[in-house]
Amino acid sequence: xxxxxxxxxxxxxxxxxxxxxxxxxxxxxxxxxxxxxxxxxxxxxxxxxxxxxxxxxxxxxxxxxxxxxxxxxxxxxxxxxxxxxxxxxxxxxxxxxxxxxxxxxxxxxxxxxxxxxxxxxxxxxxxxxxxxxxxxxxxxxxxxxxxxxxxxxxxxxxxxxxxxxxxxxxxxxxxxxxxxxxxxxxxxxxxxxxxxxxxxxxxxxxxxxxxxxxxxxxxxxx
Numbered sequence: 520x521x522x523x524x525x526x527x528x529x530x531x532x533x534x535x536x537x538x539x540x541x542x543x544x545x546x547x548x549x550x551x552x553x554x555x556x557x558x559x560x561x562x563x564x565x566x567x568x569x570x571x572x573x574x575x576x577x578x579x580x581x582x583x584x585x586x587x588x589x590x591x592x593x594x595x596x597x598x599x600x601x602x603x604x605x606x607x608x609x610x611x612x613x614x615x616x617x618x619x620x621x622x623x624x625x626x627x628x629x630x631x632x633x634x635x636x637x638x639x640x641x642x643x644x645x646x647x648x649x650x651x652x653x654x655x656x657x658x659x660x661x662x663x664x665x666x667x668x669x670x671x672x673x674x675x676x677x678x679x680x681x682x683x684x685x686x687x688x689x690x691x692x693x694x695x696x697x698x699x700x701x702x703x704x705x706x707x708x709x710x711x712x713x714x715x716x717x718x719x720x721x722x723x724x725x726x727x728x729x730x731x732x733x734x735x736x737x738x739x740x741x
Contacts, residue, residue: 520697520716523724523731530737542737543730547680552646560641560679561631562592566625567675568666569615573667584613589624594635596627604648630663645681651718653683654710668671677729684717684732692739 531539532618546655565585570578575691590596605625609616631641638644648656653676661673676683684690686704694700700709701715720731 520699520719523720523726524730526720526738527724528732534737539734543733544677546682546727546729547682549646551633552559552680553640553642553741555642555679557594557631557635557641558592560645561594561597561624561628562586563678564627564631564664564667564675565589565592567671567678568620568623568627569617571666571669573615575720581614583604584611588614592624592628595671596633597625598626598632608661619667626665627667630660635723645676645679651721652680652724652738653681653728654714657710658707682727682729684713684728686713687732689736689739690732693735696739 529541534542542655556710562582562585564584566578569585578604586592588611589600605621608614608619608621634641634644638647645656653673656676659670660667660675666671670686673683673685677685691700691703694704694713694716697716699712702709705715717728717731720726721728
């Protein structure tokens, strides 16, 4: 695999004249994440679930109605919603009426309350999780929650400001070009190879995973 220095210089050469730093995503510090209330994290998680497969602007335009329908995403209230209450939401034309995704909000609210009981808040769990093991957090969200498999867990974390890399099509193509993987990483073994590569680049550069991920995506498609 190429060094981080090569990655940065390669991108700089192909984006000559552009401010490379301005292209990199913003992330929050652990203390900033800890300040986020769990209802906001549940809202962002749910928004990611509903965005999957749909135009983001459509989901975002309906989000105020979702906030009303799900009690402001208060995790304790949502976790106690009855089957009948969830079924009634299928008649609510102001939201996106996808039964599997609607049910996932309650399941994920329950997950949030359980982690909050263990860690003081769900935000604490996210804030304190080491970025060098971020794929393990993806796996935990997938296992304990609903509709958080695939890329959804990582995208939720990025939306929340957590430092994580993303396995976009361009990033996967770049990882293949670097000889780190030979197919889209879904198995634990392949995800570990990817995590190890990002850890090495981070050690070389001192950069956040999110920055490395974005730079890596720019190395393909020229």
